[in-house]
Amino acid sequence: MxxxxxxxxxxxxxxxxxxxxxxxxxxxxxxxxxxxxxxxxxxxxxxxxxxxxxxxxxxxxxxxxxxxxxxxxxxxxxxxxxxxxxxxxxxxxxxxxxxxxxxxxxxxxxxxxxxxxxxxxxxxxxxxxxxxxxxxxxxxxxxxxxxxxxxxxxxxxxxxxxxxxxxxxxxxxxxxxxxxxxxxxxxxxxxxxxxxxxxxxxxxxxxxxxxxxxxxxxxIRSFFNRANPIIDRKHYEANKSFYNKFKDKFTLQQQEIFRAYLQFPELSFVQKVSTLLKYNFRMGNNRWILVLKLLFKKTI
Structure with missing residues (x-):
């Protein structure tokens, strides 16, 4: 082996x-x-x-x-x-x-x-x-x-x-x-x-x-802790850097998903909910967790 x-x-x-x-x-x-x-x-x-x-x-x-x-x-x-x-x-x-x-x-x-x-x-x-x-x-x-x-x-x-x-x-x-x-x-x-x-x-x-x-x-405490944003700034920057480095290797669908994620912090509340549902963004295979977080937490 x-x-x-x-x-x-x-x-x-x-x-x-x-x-x-x-x-x-x-x-x-x-x-x-x-x-x-x-x-x-x-x-x-x-x-x-x-x-x-x-x-x-x-x-x-x-x-x-x-x-x-x-x-x-x-x-x-x-x-x-x-x-x-x-x-x-x-x-x-x-x-x-x-x-x-x-x-x-x-x-x-x-x-x-x-x-x-x-x-x-x-x-x-x-x-x-x-x-x-x-x-x-x-x-x-x-x-x-x-x-x-x-x-x-x-x-x-x-x-x-x-x-x-x-x-x-x-x-x-x-x-x-x-x-x-x-x-x-x-x-x-x-x-x-x-x-x-x-x-x-x-x-x-x-x-x-x-x-x-x-x-x-x-x-549960972590979920409702308002000090923890939906998107951690450092992981956002890492995902952005990863996308910029390898974007030519992504499929068109992957590129679209990445762009939707990177644009997410700038959207209105309604646009954010729409984006989560459109691209089926999830946490632990549950998309409604992210929708719920929008009500309690800052985005980034």
């Missing part, structure tokens, strides 16, 4: 890095290499990695003293080091179930074209595991993705070489690595969802890539 490159971007992860790497070593699928790049940690992260590296020659450390200045840039920097047929991102503080790589690989290995696959997860605070899944939205089109203000959780995504080769010429602005991969898979290939929780997604105050609302009550 083809090899999988696991890309691990680290920064001051001394407290959690061992649990994550040991969960990778325990994977039932064994044909992988773990490529690690540290972003200037000031704790004992690298020392812990070097100790574990002695146990397995599949663990590689990119030591070039380059500071990327954030998780997104670090992951994208690592992407250029990937040489295998499949790639998966890896956060420094999660715990993977032993079947994670095998399940994801089995789902994507027969895909002949650009593709990515992702799974779900359980929230984890170091002591308790949530009884509910993280509840990632299934995304099947641009209409069901542009308004989500996020990409698929990066550490859940496994993607193939055909998609990777499309990604290495980056747009001028990328808000997060997983958002970029998600948009590319939806636009130019296939994005598959496996409704299984195959990892523990750790939640704590020092999360480098951010926490998520796991419980139903958290999601």
């Amino acid at each position: 083809e090899k999988i490159d696991i890309l691990l971007a680290t920064y001051n992860g001394e407290k959690y890095i061992e649990a994550q790497i040991y969960s990778i070593l325990a994977q039932t699928l064994t044909n992988w290499q773990l490529i690690i790049h540290d972003d200037g940690s000031t704790d004992g992260t690298i020392e812990k990695i070097r100790e574990i590296q002695k146990l397995d020659n599949r663990i590689l450390i990119v030591e070039d003293n380059i500071i990327c200045g954030g998780a997104a840039n670090n992951f994208l920097y690592l992407l250029k080091s990937a040489t295998s047929d499949y790639v998966i991102f890896c956060d420094q503080d999660d715990v993977w179930f032993e079947s994670k790589l095998q399940v994801l690989y089995d789902s994507i290995q027969s895909e002949p074209e650009a593709a990515a696959v992702y799974c779900n997860a359980y929230g984890y605070n170091g002591t308790h595991i949530t009884s509910n899944q993280v509840s990632l939205f299934e995304r099947d089109s641009l209409s069901n993705s542009l308004f989500l203000n996020s990409g698929v959780q990066g550490c859940s995504l496994l993607f193939n070489r055909a998609l990777i080769d499309m990604l290495l010429d980056f747009p001028s602005f990328i808000v997060m690595h997983d958002h970029y991969i998600t948009m590319a898979a939806i636009s130019f290939g296939k994005l598959k969802y496996i409704d299984l929780s195959l990892m523990l997604y750790r939640q704590h105050d020092q999360n480098v890539t951010g926490n998520i609302a796991v419980s139903f009550s958290d999601r």
Whole structure:
């Protein structure tokens, strides 16, 4: 079978890095290499990695003293080091179930074209595991993705070489690595969802890539929080940059959907409702959520 490159971007992860790497070593699928790049940690992260590296020659450390200045840039920097047929991102503080790589690989290995696959997860605070899944939205089109203000959780995504080769010429602005991969898979290939929780997604105050609302009550509070606009400014700019970079590769229908999204903040209330319905813009396959948000939130 083809090899999988696991890309691990680290920064001051001394407290959690061992649990994550040991969960990778325990994977039932064994044909992988773990490529690690540290972003200037000031704790004992690298020392812990070097100790574990002695146990397995599949663990590689990119030591070039380059500071990327954030998780997104670090992951994208690592992407250029990937040489295998499949790639998966890896956060420094999660715990993977032993079947994670095998399940994801089995789902994507027969895909002949650009593709990515992702799974779900359980929230984890170091002591308790949530009884509910993280509840990632299934995304099947641009209409069901542009308004989500996020990409698929990066550490859940496994993607193939055909998609990777499309990604290495980056747009001028990328808000997060997983958002970029998600948009590319939806636009130019296939994005598959496996409704299984195959990892523990750790939640704590020092999360480098951010926490998520796991419980139903958290999601309700987030929904009605007027401080959170319908469209996040940074994701809007990232989507705009993505469109400008790749618009010649889009179908005419995709171009029309993107233009409708980019024009959305300037429309009147009635025009916004009309646009949502015309282009079937949705969140979690529900278009009425966006219509309801128009009543409570600012647009951007």
